[in-house]
Amino acid sequence: MASIARSSLLRQVASARPAFQQSAIRAAAFHTTARRQLLPPLPLNDAAPVPPTSPSHGSYHWTLDRLVAASLIPLTVAPFAAGSLNPTLDAVLCATILIHSHTGFQNIIVDYVPKKRMPGVRKLFIWGLNAATAVVGLALYEFETTDVGITETIKRVWTA
16 A cells, blocks of 8 residues: 555656746746847857967067066165166166056956957057057156156155
């Protein structure tokens, strides 16, 4: 008698749908609007193109970034440690900061604005970065030639 009851119970459980599956079907009936995608979908199963080799990219580019970043430490400390404010050293510091900022923002644009999906936006960002770098470079040049310079300004702010 126990085996007869058990087999019928198993048939009932096997034929019944789970409760979460029934509620999912009912909830899906209410969604009648189409989904809109913000970006077009990427193509599937396309082989990744191999970029042409270039000495200005890849490891040389990374090495240049590291050298510029490492050179900022002595260029920032040297004028204050030596006690003399040299306009040539100040100009080299400004140029190094400008190059470091430009390559850093360029790396951000390359990493986070894909060329394949948004070529126009990427080009706009690159042109905006180039324009901003030129404006900041001009402003630093004017500040260095007509005013006291970066290191003297920092020295005055610290002693104020």
